[in-house]
Amino acid sequence: MDDCFQPAPLSDPLGEVLHMLRLTGTLYCRATMTAPWGLDMPRLIDSMIFVIVTAGQCVAEIDGKPVTLPAGTMILLPHGDSFRLLSDAGAASRPLFELPVEKISERYEIMTHGGGGELTRAMAGVVQFDSVAGKRLINVLPSMIRIGGWDEPLGEWVQSTLGLIAREASALKPGGEIVMTRLADILVVQAIRSWLDTAPEADQGWLAALRDPQLGRALVAIHRHPQSDWTLERLARQAGMSRSAFSARFSEGLDQSAMSYLAQWRLHLARARLMDSNDPLAQVARQSGYRSEAAFSRAFRQQFGMPPGAMRRSTPPQALQSAL
Numbered sequence: 001m002d003d004c005f006q007p008a009p010l011s012d013p014l015g016e017v018l019h020m021l022r023l024t025g026t027l028y029c030r031a032t033m034t035a036p037w038g039l040d041m042p043r044l045i046d047s048m049i050f051v052i053v054t055a056g057q058c059v060a061e062i063d064g065k066p067v068t069l070p071a072g073t074m075i076l077l078p079h080g081d082s083f084r085l086l087s088d089a090g091a092a093s094r095p096l097f098e099l100p101v102e103k104i105s106e107r108y109e110i111m112t113h114g115g116g117g118e119l120t121r122a123m124a125g126v127v128q129f130d131s132v133a134g135k136r137l138i139n140v141l142p143s144m145i146r147i148g149g150w151d152e153p154l155g156e157w158v159q160s161t162l163g164l165i166a167r168e169a170s171a172l173k174p175g176g177e178i179v180m181t182r183l184a185d186i187l188v189v190q191a192i193r194s195w196l197d198t199a200p201e202a203d204q205g206w207l208a209a210l211r212d213p214q215l216g217r218a219l220v221a222i223h224r225h226p227q228s229d230w231t232l233e234r235l236a237r238q239a240g241m242s243r244s245a246f247s248a249r250f251s252e253g254l255d256q257s258a259m260s261y262l263a264q265w266r267l268h269l270a271r272a273r274l275m276d277s278n279d280p281l282a283q284v285a286r287q288s289g290y291r292s293e294a295a296f297s298r299a300f301r302q303q304f305g306m307p308p309g310a311m312r313r314s315t316p317p318q319a320l321q322s323a324l
Contacts, residue, residue: 013216014196014207016223017133018189028165028184029101029109029124033058035117037086038093041124044080048127048138050188051075051085052162056120059086062144073148074158076191078141080126087120123162127184132268133223137192140206145195161187209253214239218246218258226266227289232258262289267303270296274311281308 041049051060052074060067060075061084069075077083084093101109129135147158161183168179196202209215218239222230235258236246250258270288273279279287285296300308 013210013220016220017137017210018192027107027109027126029111031111031113031120031122031124033087033112033120033122034114035087035120036091037114037120038091039085039099039113040093040095041083041085042096043082044126046128047080048129048188049077049080050125050127050191052123052158052187054121054123054159054162056118058120058122059089059091060084061086061089067144067146072159073146074187074191076145076147076188077143078138078145078192079143081143085122087114087118123165125184125187127188132265132272135268136206140201141192141195142199142201145191147191147194157190158187206254209250212249212253214241214246215250215253218250222262222265226262226269227287229289230259230262235262263299264303266290267300270300270308271304271311274308284308 051069053069053071055071057068057070060069062077062081063083066089067075086093099111099113101111103109129138164179165183168183196207202208203211210219218235221228221235221238232247233243236243239246241249247258250261254261256264266288270284273284273287277284281296282293285293288296290296290299297308300306300311304311
């Protein structure tokens with residue numbers, strides 16, 4: 001690292017993490033359902049699931065607990081956990097993948113289901129993020145995030161965004177899939193922001209460190225320049241603190257040392273590069289801040305239990321189309 005690096009501006013470290021979220025897979029399903037009906041939503045590994053009720057109401061049964069969803073309510077399951085979506089508590093349900101759908105495009109499906117009674121309409125989406133920052137953030141999120149209805153401040157933009165997604169999917173114009181993924185980014189990020197603004201848990205650990213005026217600068221520097229030749233002294237300088245004070249506050253706030261955090265961040269970035277590219281190991285090692293391929297390979301094996309070459313992507317993630 002060059003000594004001329006200036007301390008990272010601390011405009012919004014948490015906002016930078018949200019900006020790092022990159023959508024890598026999306027699928028939308030617009031559902032029209034008439035009571036009685038019930039859907040068993042499968043667990044989707046490394047995915048986030050959201051449901052927005054656009055008309056009527058329904059019940060989401062999550063971890064055995066019913067949650068009523070009136071029109072305009074959005075729920076986000078950051079960890080892709082399985083759940084049931086029902087016309088009312090106690091309704092019989094069927095596995096989602098057993099139900100017929102009309103495939104509009106590779107990313108958009110329409111489903112009609114139910115017994116002919118009270119009407120409910122909903123939009124469901126599956127999204128994936130591959131950035132290290134995104135996965136770190138997702139790991140600290142709760143099993144479910146719920147944001148309110150059309151009559152609440154968030155309702156108008158949620159409704160407008162949902163309408164744009166539906167129009168883009170139906171029109172199938174050039175670039176429509178890109179537009180849909182960006183709109184999904186907005187929906188999911190806003191749901192996460194609403195949780196960050198209100199949840200007491202958001203003021204703890206890594207999230208609290210990002211908001212810390214001094215620790216946040218060091219974290220931003222690591223996130224922006226992970227390949228740089230960081231030392232504890234240089235990270236402390238970024239934070240505007242003495243070496244000992246920075247080390248103590250970092251360890252207390254994040255429950256690990258600054259150099260351990262740096263090493264883990266680099267290795268997870270390297271893992272993502274290995275899975276997403278055919279770059280030579282030596283190049284991945286340099287991009288990850290390691291001066292030799294041998295040192296990189298040792299650290300990688302210690303972190304992930306396998307050599308970096310074994311981490312290369314051999315098959316794509318499970319097709320989302322099998323679930324929605």
